[in-house]
Amino acid sequence: MRHLFLFLSIVFISNTVFSQNEFNKWSIEANLGVNKPMGPLTGGYLSPTLNIGHVDFGGRYMVNQFYGFSGNFGFGSFSEAKDVSPEFKTDYLSLSLSGVWNIGRSLSFETFTKRFTVLGEFGVGIGSLKSENRINSEGKLPDFDPDYVYSFNSSLKGLYSLSNRISLQGTISMIVNGRQRYTFDGNDFNQIGRPLVPEIPFVHATATWWTGTVGLNFYLGKNETHADWYIQEDKYATKEELASQIGGIKDMLKDSDGDGVPDYLDKEPNTPAGARVNSFGTTMDSDGDGTPDHLDKCPFLPGPSSTGGCPVEKIVEQVDYLRKAINDGFVNVYYAFDSDKPLGYSTSAANYVSNFLKKNPGVSVEVKGYADELGPEDYNMKLSERRAKAVYDLLVASGVDASRISYKGYGEDTSVDKSSADARQMARRASFEVK
Incomplete structure (x- = not known):
């Protein structure tokens, strides 16, 4: 009891002595x-x-x-x-x-x-x-x-x-x-x-x-x-301090290289114009051949830079390689948290699929929407379907016949570590499956 009284006395005295004097x-x-x-x-x-x-x-x-x-x-x-x-x-x-x-x-x-x-x-x-x-x-x-x-x-x-x-x-x-x-x-x-x-x-x-x-x-x-x-x-609440805070936020949200990723998140702040980047603003090299996708004539087929990133040998049935790259999840459209609007840096993936469909009129594609594991499961199912529908609309708008495209929401992607912010970002996506 004596210790409790001493503790409460110290708290009260401290609060009195150190409380604001304004x-x-x-x-x-x-x-x-x-x-x-x-x-x-x-x-x-x-x-x-x-x-x-x-x-x-x-x-x-x-x-x-x-x-x-x-x-x-x-x-x-x-x-x-x-x-x-x-x-x-x-x-x-x-x-x-x-x-x-x-x-x-x-x-x-x-x-x-x-x-x-x-x-x-x-x-x-x-x-x-x-x-x-x-x-x-x-x-x-x-x-x-x-x-x-x-x-x-x-x-x-x-x-x-x-x-x-x-x-x-x-x-x-x-x-x-x-x-x-x-x-x-x-x-x-x-x-x-x-x-x-x-x-x-x-x-x-x-x-x-x-x-x-x-x-x-x-x-x-x-x-x-x-x-x-x-x-x-x-x-x-002074105007000067408020203006300073707003200025700091504006500086943080700048996108100096125009790749769709703000500077404070961009790990590659000088990305060349038109380059495909991931959610961290880093230039993508999907086939790992050393030639970035925006310069690679065959972005999903490894090859030397002397041939524009394409294999030296004659490419047979290129459609099968492209189909594999798309179906294996190398081509994705990404979204911000709780959003069904594609992130700017990833819309080039939809353009890539559109070009593939136009060059191969005999194939069709399914757009598959996903969400991370945050939030209610039924809500995430609906969100994933809206994400798939957004990409469907992009493909139709690009000139692909709607009869060749289907879309479906698959809800939460439970294959990633939901405790990792980076993993959750990769789960918020729309993927493709060539039929």
């Missing part, structure tokens, strides 16, 4: 208004709906712009409803300590107003009630011994900023007294039956009353604003 933390307040004893009251005794006669003073310390502590001292009197109740008058004093929650800051009221906020308070207190005509243990009048109580207090405060130093405050409070011996009017005991002993014992009977007040908050400190109105985001 705002003032202390304030004092003065309020006046009405009260209403809800019960218990002696039969036949009534109080007015709004009884003018409550005054309170308080001080508050905010640890940060969201939470703090407050203390309050109040006094006033309850009296009868004129002409409908017997006369009575009960004076009271109250002293409380509460925790404070700035509801307005927590709910970001500043997005629609910077001059109004709401505080919630809950705490405990002590108090006393003294009735001028209160009965004693023998049912005789008067008995001026105060009735001492403890209480649970809750308040809701609306604050409207008049300046950096003053705010207008409206408060509604509910107080539940514990161990109250007498009714609020003092004419009966707050317990079943009357005791037979001379002294009224302290009983654990409760009583409830309300107050409604209007007052002023005065903010103390050398800073420009108080925690009630402090908005942390304001320090980032």
Whole structure:
């Protein structure tokens, strides 16, 4: 228990010492208004709906712009409803300590107003009630011994900023007294039956009353604003800083070599114009013969650079080699996460298949869409079909007869390591199968 207390003390002190100093933390307040004893009251005794006669003073310390502590001292009197109740008058004093929650800051009221906020308070207190005509243990009048109580207090405060130093405050409070011996009017005991002993014992009977007040908050400190109105985001909101952030984003998204891969992801920032690249902006060499695809006359058949990347020997049934390259997954169109729009660098794969179909009118092709394993399975199935349809549309738009093309979504590609971002990128694709 001692270690827990020490830990909580260190946390509180650290939070107080190292909390932000851009705002003032202390304030004092003065309020006046009405009260209403809800019960218990002696039969036949009534109080007015709004009884003018409550005054309170308080001080508050905010640890940060969201939470703090407050203390309050109040006094006033309850009296009868004129002409409908017997006369009575009960004076009271109250002293409380509460925790404070700035509801307005927590709910970001500043997005629609910077001059109004709401505080919630809950705490405990002590108090006393003294009735001028209160009965004693023998049912005789008067008995001026105060009735001492403890209480649970809750308040809701609306604050409207008049300046950096003053705010207008409206408060509604509910107080539940514990161990109250007498009714609020003092004419009966707050317990079943009357005791037979001379002294009224302290009983654990409760009583409830309300107050409604209007007052002023005065903010103390050398800073420009108080925690009630402090908005942390304001320090980032200058036009110069915003312009700088936007400029940095624009620089990051530049694509200097025009290959469709932004510079911050491009591992080959000087790719030649027209070159086929992968998702990292690196020039592709599909057949691994040292001649990049955009210069290789036979991009899927290895050969020396002297023959434009084609084999030296005579190529027989080239369609079979091209069919194998396509069906083995060397030709793919790739997509960004949760997108059915082909990435710019990979649309050349669709052009390659289009040229193949035009040169080989006797074959047809199926476009096969895939998705990575992130997200719901049924959603990914639909996404994969939209990706396949997008490539189908590209092929039709390029002049290939739609009757030679079919498309289908195959859902998630579970053959890759879904924990790897690079592997997931390779899964987000549309492949081809020559029929």
